[in-house]
Amino acid sequence: MANLYINENKKLGHINPELYGHFAEHLGRCIYGGIYVGENSSIPNTNGIRKDVVAALKGIKIPVLRWPGGCFADEYHWKDGIGAKESRKKMINTHWGGVVEDNSFGTHEFLELCEQLACKAYINGNMGSGTVSEMSEWVEYITFEGVSPMADLRKANGHEKPWKIDYFGVGNENWGCGGNMRPQYYADEYRRYQTYIRNYKSNEKISKICCGANADDYDWTEKVLKTTFDHAPANIHGFMDGLSLHYYTLPNNWENKGQATKFNKDVWYKTLHKALFMETLINRHSLVMDQYDPDKLIGMIVDEWGCWYDVEPGTNPGFLYQQNTMRDALVAGLTLNIFNKHCDRVKMANIAQMINVLQAVILTEGEKMILTPTYHVFDLYQCHQNAELVDSYIDATFIGMDNENQVPNLQESVSMNKDGSINITINNLSADEAYEVQTIFTQKQIKSATAWILTNEMTAHNTFQNTEKVHIEKFDEIETNGKELKFKILPCSVMKIMII
Ligand code: AHR
Secondary structure: OEEEEEEEEEEEEEOOHHHHEEEOOOOOOOOEOOOEOOOOOOOOEEOOEEHHHHHHHHHOOOOEEEEOOOHHHHHOOHHHHOOOHHHOOOEEOOOOOOOEEOOOOOHHHHHHHHHHHOOEEEEEEOOOOOOHHHHHHHHHHHHOOOOOHHHHHHHHOOOOOOOOOOEEEEOOOOOOOOOOOOHHHHHHHHHHHHHOOOOOOOOOOOEEEEEEEEOOOHHHHHHHHHHHHOOOOOOOOOOOOEEEEEEEEOOOOOOOOOOOOOOOHHHHHHHHHHHHHHHHHHHHHHHHHHHHOOOOOOEEEEEEEEEOOOOOOOOOHHHOOOOOEHHHHHHHHHHHHHHHHOOOOEEEEEEEOOEOOOOOOEEEEOOEEEEOHHHHHHHHHHHHOOOEEEEEEEOOOEEOOOOOOOEEOEEEEEEEOOOOOEEEEEEEOOOOOOEEEEEEEOOOOOOOEEEEEEEOOOOOEOOOOOOOOOOOEEEOOEEEOOOEEEEEEOOOEEEEEEEO
């Protein structure tokens, strides 16, 4: 029997809804085909944006969307994507498959998508191959209300009122595809570029995000912060609001990542072990950040995370299309629990990527659409958005096929809503063993407990022929005596329990 202790009287921080954010890049079929099909498509759409996809994404309350990249961002020139569609410039998408990008999805279309989704907008600017004035004009084009060259251009393009930008990223992976910069050089450039990201409305502040590290490159974090804090303004807000972190889970290595649906138990535990490394990364980058920002005013922004496998056989290697199994569900479940538990420092996270690319929540094929196991995890976990993290501890045991890739059998996070209801999300990482769990509260009197589960064998996934193989089910085998809860959590499963 594993004990799950919950001290519902001890709140540890606010869970920003943005921890459940998404990322959509001009890559493969994420934007074109996945989100945008054009006004003349036979696929039902609103101003070219798929209705089925928008409805599904609203179902998981997506809070924020990052766009246009990724590596694409540092080669994107926003002026190519405005105005009459037929005269928009065509370009080569050099990073992703060398295909023609016709720019039919640009600034207006992205902001319309955010409006349809009722989510915040996170735009990633081009520092790698763009200029300061190009970045500054983009912000002016989108957000300035009065008379100015860029505001006038926006109005001439049919949008009288400005939009709001919630987050603006100054470059992407500038240690790599975003210009191969050294940290000190990037940080000096960051200081310059961010100066010209103006807040045209005093009550609509744009949060500025500085490019952070690749996985465990703690030296990048240290050097970027050292340079940006050198003679920085006393009030760091408005200078740097977030520092990003990218980490992908690959079962093997970059040359041979591993397959999405064909794997054994060794690879199952290896993948989960690698996904759990996210916690070490957050802890260690936080230690560096704490030296410069002890009050935690700068958020850690994990704006790319998820599983990265070999592409599905027969698909374009540059399109990064992969299937999604119960293994992805467990990676999502345990990663989101980690983010919840670090909500004092982690202020936003964006899974890579939303549709048809990497660990997608939705896959499409023409007019067909399926929800992946990862989608269902986001569905279960939406209860944590805007809730307060509650202190919890589970006495897990370590399991695995070898000593190197051990993982805890159980992993959880717990939050409380304004109305006092408590949500537990708990994962069973074992591929084949169920466990009895007893939940012990400090004081809480339990009136009711309702549970849902996502479970199946480890390689199970949804296909266009069998769309419901993996889906959420109600879980009734839960006992309570008013003070404690008892249940048996099935192997390979993600569960949510709502307690009133
Ligand atoms: O998400 C795919 C790519 O991974 C992004 O374009 C880049 O930022 C990262 O390396």
